[in-house]
Amino acid sequence: MRLSPVSRLAGALALAGVLAVPAARAADFTTTDGYTAACREVAKGAVPRDDDARIAAVICRDTALVRQIVTWGTQGFERIHKDRTSNDAILVEVTKEIDYVIAELGATRKLLAQVKLGKRKSLRLAPAQWELDLDSDGQVKLWEKYLFALPKRGHQAFRFSGPSNDQEYYDREYNLGAVIRVDQSDILWSLSYHHFIEGLLTNVRAFDLAKDYNGVILARPALLKAAHQLIGNGFLISGKMRQEALAETDDDEEWIGHPGQASSVFPLPLDAADFASWGMMIKEMSALWQGRSLLPATQGGSGMLAAMAPLCPEGSGLNVARVYLQPPPAGTLYGFRHTKLPTAHCQRIDKAHPVSPLAQMAEQASKSQTGMGFLRYLYWTN
Template structure:
């Protein structure tokens, strides 16, 4: 699986848009020519009026957004370096680009939320067949041709690598013949990813860089609350998606399959234990996100988080919900060292608000041979 810096976000966007596809007869996303024709029709049709038109619009807008991000990330940064733009101008352009991405994600998220396929299947999708000029240089290089291709199914290691123009690499590592017959669980997978990515970028825009090198400034506290809602909704939708998958009775060219479905092209095979841990993880993340459990970020404490972020007094933990929903005033500096949070962000550890087991789970995965595999699992299951 390739995850080079500019394309990491692009790849997630491409997948979450690509897996929401129209019903048969509405559009053809099985070939490069079909993709071009479908997106041309979507662009001319205006506001989509039914589910198939909505999901077609999501595919086309999300893949266009991928192209925008990668083109800007390559040509834009090269232009700014050549022009020797001052730091202030660069920051303004970066903000503008992030705001554009947030706006597009919000629009496609709202379209996805309206899609109700029920038990019916939608179009068959062959993402490796698309051939798009991703970086805007007028040519379709091999890595662009296969940007949307799915890694082969199996327990491969999670790794970071640059874009490749080696055909043998794609034939060896990717399922170039993968076909997905999309259903409602795939729509929910895409919708959860839209919430998470939009929420993370909204969180980012809440802050500005400090003139000092030791922190960032909280410039827009209201965006902290918006980010909390978006990410929290993502956990809820991911839980619904998991239940939707487990309830499926067919086995026809699946994206994410449950343990009894063998015809799945999902890169990570999931067994009963995986679905159980997935459910536990969603439960624990939701509890942490809503402030029912606390992070062990105690001053002088042990463990990974305590060592990295000694934020709270002894006997208390970080209440993530309070941190987001009751943020400090604009202008507050978050230092990378010796950060002092508002007192309401730290809460006494008790039976009502116990410590979250998530840091311990992460540490166990980090220490084991399955640590990177666990990261791969988290990436694909959102």
């Protein structure tokens, strides 16, 4: 299985969604014509009046956002190269695009948060049928036709590559007939991803690129606090989603399936041990994110944290929450080389603040043949 960066973003954005019409005329997202008709109604701007309508609005707005990103990334870069646009002008344009994405993600996140399906099933989705002209060049190429298609279910390797226009590749690697009937666990899966992506981009916007391009300047410290809240909420929602999935008793065109559900089209099969591991990861990440556990970052340290670690005194570790909630003043420069975080972000390791096992787990995974498989697991379970 190969996932391009765009398809990974699309996967994270697209699965959720119905439109502001009576429930008896629920939108059809199993065909290209159905998708087009539903999104045409959403584009009229009517306020969604029920959960199905909110879900449809999220699907249409998120896929439109993917189209916006792909179009800008193709036509925009071609124009920039042709016009020999200055670096300063490019930064202004990139910033504008990021701000637009953040605003759209915020809007659809709020719609998803209103969806309360309970035990009810909502829309049927067939993502491989959404044939869209994503780069706005007037034609639908094969990679555009299948950008939202789901990889076949199994334990394939996690690899990166560019878009493919080989039909045999999609027949071999993707489940082109996959259908999902949206339930509440799917809503929570999408909602957690919206929090994560919006939080990461908000984190990026806290900084400006230095004039000499040798580092970044903390320009908007308040955005670090906003990013911390968004990402932290993403962990909480992911935990709720896991519990919601485990509690399901039906088995009808599932997206995320627990070990007792056979109809799941989730690309990664999850057994009881996987669900337990998932719960442990969420628990440890939440503890680290909220400052209840610490990252080992002492003087003379090595490994993945060495480049950006503060010179924490012996017996102390990095408190991630302090990095976000107690940032240095605006104007602080972070060079791309030899930058150290402020030692004020260090905290004494004790019973109430133990060392997090996550750094060691990530280090071990990166050095083993299972590393990319572990990354695939983290991606799909968010």
